[in-house]
Amino acid sequence: MSLFFIVALPFLGALLPGIMNAAGRAACAGVTFTVSLTAFIGLLTNLPAVWRGEVVMARVNWMPELGLNFTLMLDGLGFFFAFLILGIGLLIIAYGRHYLSRDDHMGEFFTYLLLFQGAMVGIVLSDNILLLLVFWELTSLSSFLLIGYWKHLPEGRQGARMALTVTGMGGLAMIGGMLILGQIAGSYDLSVILQNREAIQADPLYLPALILILLGCFTKSAQFPFHFWLPHAMAAPTPVSAYLHSATMVKAGIFLMARMWPVLSGTPEWFVIVTTAGLVTMVLGAVIALFKHDLKALLAFSTVSHLGLITMLLGTGSAFGAFAAIFHILNHATFKAALFMSAGIVDHEAHTRDIRRLGGLRTLMPVTFVIATLAALSMAGIPFLNGFLSKEMMLEEATHTVLFGAWWLVPALATFGSLMSAAYCFRFIGHTFLGPVRNDYPSKPHDPNAGMWMPPAILVVLVVVIGVAPFLVQDFVSLVAKSVIGGTAELKVKYIKIWHGLVPALYLSIVAVLGGLLVMGIYKPLLKMWETTPRPEAKVIFEWIVEAAASLARWFTELLHNGAFTRYAMVGLVVIVAAGYHAWVTGTLGPVVREAQAAGPVPIAGWAMLVAATAGLVFLHRNRFLALILIGIVGLMVSIGFVFLSAPDLAMTQFTVEVVTIILLLLALNFLPNRTPIESTALRRVRDAGVAIAGGLGTFALAYHYLLRDAVLTPISDFHLGNSYKGGGGTNVVNVILVDFRGFDTYGEIIVLGIAALIIYALTETLLDGPVRRRLLNRVPDQPQAGDKHPMMMVVLTRVIMPVVLMVGFYIFLRGHNEPGGGFIAGLIVSIAVVMQYMASGFQWTTARLRYPYHGIIGAGVLIAGLTGIGSWFVAKPFLTSDFTYVRIPPFHEFELATAALFDLGVFLAVVGAVMLSLESFSRLARTQDAEDSEHPMDIDPSRKAGSVEKAGGT
């Protein structure tokens, strides 16, 4: 099966459990299991190729410019991890189906689980490190959802947040490290990076890259000092813990260290950092685990400890160390998943996992007892179980490792760690299963059904088989180790043996096991000592750091963003003016090359009106209705200016927009106060005026100077003028630019316009749903209302004029390609025609005659424009390529048919829909107050009797 399918299957499959949830628990778990199984089988189909030593690749270019490609690679190491992830995943799904109670939403659980599974498989199969980062972050996010699955538990939420914070920060560091690595190697493909060991290790940026990448690995794999999140993540349901913390999530960091081993390892820096961190984590985790009373917490710290062990093995940088690390990953995954599941069974049956309340379960839960005991003994390093083999290899490697110049340091600490490890394993068995049967369990424990004990039992069978007959996995582990090592070191043929002879490692093993038994013997005094020793509490420190960071961020935000918007505007304006001034002072000014054109009396009069209106607006803005009239004058003068300066299209657009804008502002003023009170101090007004005058002078100077000079670069307008008729088939160049040359821009713009209208609609809906609605209904208008709601003259006039205006709009639309006009202007004209009906005849009358909702009109417009663009694909041209032809249908004159006209139709519809939806939304706010609209919108019904006519006529 293609690698793409293996990675994609869990993601696609994640959709299914949610859908199947209603079909029952068995169906829900079944579909999840099937998805995983399919991916698993797909992986196995690639086994022969991997076994032959080939590297299976699959590649799709995604963003080659960034070096980010969807490249997947399956070699021994990738296969090994994918095998663990999918294989143990299957067991977890089977186990989880029985573990989750009826109150738990199973579909949600399995959806998260599959997302997580897909992300993990993605990490181990990625060939591109950027892609790997994407999956890496996905595991952080999906594990957050899994850990916090029991949303009602505060521990679950806190644990999930802590895990996300720590691993997310590590991921952030890793992004930096990976980018540096990619820069050094010149490629983001792992297969290339892995070939560049010398170049990378010689680079001065090697150390920063190494530290950043290791930060990512250490946080993910819970290495000291980032180990603290893992125990808190135990608030998750046990299947999650078993999955995340035995075989997958925490192994991701280990995986990456193994993956990068050929290029990063072997230097003194790598050796010191990785080995030390591993060793410290191993000892620390083992010691804390011994004194934990919660079964899952005990197992969590033991996981921390074992991850430290594997990290240490990878840190030594020898081929034997890598081999032992791989072997221990396999062994740890088997016995630890089995142990977590056993702990889950105990919790599930006895309703507690506090070790102090347990004991004597041996006879009550014999099956669980056997499973848990075998797994725990394997973890303790007892011969003929797989944990013994890899632990002895670790001790062997430790005896050859010299850290900080002390030959005894590593072996002593490793032995001590193993000793404590054996001790907590014995405690796990002894205090849970051995001892007398008690009668105060929260629930009477008994063995669960086979569905629950079968998954751990399968793993324990593996534990025993590998322990007794290790030669079975020898070749496989060698294969994986070879792909870790690459070509950098030699691997001896046979490492795994039960009997190595009387080597130092054997003695150390014996010391560890016997010491463990001894520790168990004096456990009570030790526990008392432990409890009286003060220790730093990681959670408290973490929360303190988070709190400090949050208050720092809050302080900084409030400093900059205190809610005074005028201040932000002021800061922005001052900076812009200052930057302009700086450019003015430092830049050089070219000579004046254009002659100033003389202005006649008419333009001067228009200018004078514009300036007067603007000044009036500034000084009289407190009277808001007056201000509206004044701004209307400004807009009108701008429109006339466009006419005068040979831009009729702009003039028409500006003029029509002016009309709708004023209507909109009038509608708004219906609710807002009619006057702006004097609030700002005189000083403040002087200050604002100073900034305003500086800004005005700046724009004036800028505009005046460039109007008298030519553009620095040759404008591209000549191209448009030259090709408008030949290429676009229209003589109105502005319109051809809109619908043809820059059609994509226009397409985006009508979409923006549509979205703006929808925002207005949505905000209005929200307002009308909330407490504002009552206020609106009970509102007393502050202006005297007209006695005649729908004046007859206006009603008649607007209705008569409607077809005329529509005709004008239609005409403007059709001629747009060759004469001033087009979809934008036609759309605005038609909108005004419709708005007039609203104003004259009332909201209800108009709405009742409305055949299509405005949303639909916007949608149709965008759709038509888009489909027109897509149409050009069918003739193998780029999006929005236009075509035109001339046809003649007698008796008409020859006329042009252009696809651009269809596009313009889309623009037209979108503009009509957007303008109308905005205005309609506003008027709906107003409408709620006079809920009862007149039965006869014209107010004067010609068919009524004479008396009533007179009555109506009197108003």
Place this chain on the structure above:
Amino acid sequence: MELFVASAIGVMTAGGIYLVLRLRTFPVILGMSLLTYAVNVFLFASGRLTVGAPPVLVDGVTTYTDPLPQALVLTAIVISFGMTAVVVVIGLGAFLGSNDDHVDDQTDDGEQEGQP
């Protein structure tokens, strides 16, 4: 001619800036409309000023206005309507919700003591 267009841009910008710095929503909206005019005319003027040229292609004529800024400004005018409408509805919503049309947050502001 150039002087008048440039000074009109300057006057509208100055008026717009002053109004944008006011404390109530309505003048701020008016100020933004003024700024919109100024910016649109400014962009339009970047094609330089041509008086009395034919708006469409005509045989035998070689002097035209620059069509590109016109096309860009045309869409800008329409979009600015959409944006004005959004700002107005936001301002209106804030006023209807709290009976207060101040632009700035009122919790920690010492500048508006006089008025409610």
